[in-house]
Amino acid sequence: GAGVSQTPSNKVTEKGKYVELRCDPISGHTALYWYRQSLGQGPEFLIYFQGTGAADDSGLPNDRFFAVRPEGSVSTLKIQRTERGDSAVYLCASSLGRLGQETQYFGPGTRLLVL
Amino acid sequence: GENVEQHPSTLSVQEGDSAVIKCTYSDSASNYFPWYKQELGKGPQLIIDIRSNVGEKKDQRIAVTLNKTAKHFSLHITETQPEDSAVYFCAASMNTGFQKLVFGTGTRLLVSP
Numbered sequence: 001g002a003g004v005s006q007t008p009s010n011k012v013t014e015k016g017k018y019v020e021l022r023c024d025p026i027s028g029h030t031a032l033y034w035y036r037q038s039l040g041q042g043p044e045f046l047i048y049f050q051g052t053g054a055a056d057d058s059g060l061p062n063d064r065f066f067a068v069r070p071e072g073s074v075s076t077l078k079i080q081r082t083e084r085g086d087s088a089v090y091l092c093a094s095s096l097g098r099l100g101q102e103t104q105y106f107g108p109g110t111r112l113l114v115l
Numbered sequence: 116g117e118n119v120e121q122h123p124s125t126l127s128v129q130e131g132d133s134a135v136i137k138c139t140y141s142d143s144a145s146n147y148f149p150w151y152k153q154e155l156g157k158g159p160q161l162i163i164d165i166r167s168n169v170g171e172k173k174d175q176r177i178a179v180t181l182n183k184t185a186k187h188f189s190l191h192i193t194e195t196q197p198e199d200s201a202v203y204f205c206a207a208s209m210n211t212g213f214q215k216l217v218f219g220t221g222t223r224l225l226v227s228p
Contacts, residue, residue, distance in 0.1 A: 004158070033215065042121075042204050042218030043159065056215060091158055102147065102214060106158035 002026065004107035006092050012113045013082055021077040021110045025094030032075050033104060034067055035091040043091050049075060050097055082114045117142040119207050121219025128195050129227055136190045136222045138205035145207040147214065148188045150179060153202045153221075162203075163190070195226045 005024040013019050025032050031050055035043035045059040049069045057067070064082075069075040079086055089111050093104040118141040128134050140148075146167035151159035165172045165179045165188065172179050178191040192199055202221045208214040 035216075040221070042119075042206075042220050043216070045215040045217070048215060059215070093158075103149070103161055103164070104216065106151075106160070108156070108158045 004092055004094055004105055006090075006107040006110050008110060009108065010111045010113075012115065014115050015082060015084060017082050017114075019079050019082060019112065021079075021090050021112070023075045023077070023092030023094075023107060025073065025075070025092070026105055027073075029094035029096055029105075030072070031095045031097030031104075032069060033093040033095075034075070034077050035093065037089040037091055037109070039088075046077070079112075082112075084114050087112055087114045117145055117207055117217040119205060119217050119219040121205050121222060123222060124220065125223045125225070127225045127227065130195060130197060132195055132226075134190075134192045134195050134199070134224055134226075136203055136205070136224075138188050138190075138207075138219050140186050140188070140207040140217075142207070142209075143183075143186065144209050145217075147208050148179070148181060149206050149216070150190050151204045151206065151218075153204065155201075159204060192224075195224075197226050197228050200224055200226045 007022045033048040034046040037043045047057040047067050052072045064080045066078045089109040091109045093106045095104045121138045149164035152162045153159045163177050176193045181188045202223050204221050205219040206216040208216045
């Protein structure tokens with residue numbers, strides 16, 4: 001079956017520009033997570049959604065970062081006024097969101113490079 | 116908040132040897148501990164997980180042990196194969212059905228033929 005998909009796979013942008021990263025979770029998964037992975041590091045939590053609402057956005061580094069999931073399926077991570085320090089791999093994961101079925105399945109990531 | 120430390124950062128073994136990766140966590144409320152394998156250019160893939168009501172879990176060549184008192188958990192890979200070469204991450208979370216994972220810094224495992 002289809003796994004988590006993310007588009008684009010790579011994104012190069014200039015400092016100060018706006019970018020959108022898209023995540024298509026596994027069908028039927030109510031929980032959706034965004035993580036950021038810097039080179040040589042483990043993924044760091046950004047935000048997660050249960051359905052359409054952001055249940056925990058405590059990992060978003062500042063107000064330049066925003067994410068939406070308007071219909072409870074596809075999610076978009078939005079970064080305004082990009083900075084060179086935003087360069088990283090942005091990972092999306094989804095899970096069934098139920099106790100005992102908490103396995104998070106990750107997508108391949110979007111590699112963002114801010115010049 | 117939770118903090119997860121992972122050692123070693125790199126591990127080189129010969130094919131057929133065993134490999135052990137160790138993690139410690141700080142938050143005694145954490146009760147779910149997955150291990151992920153990440154190959155170059157790909158997202159992390161779950162290989163095994165353990166919950167705090169279990170001390171050990173095994174799946175073929177892979178096993179995970181958990182010591183709640185010491186807040187330690189370890190990944191054991193036996194009879195390593197070259198295709199086991201990858202970066203391995205441990206993680207910890209409070210299992211409520213939906214939870215944010217706190218990851219370790221990763222271990223790069225290289226299995227030489």
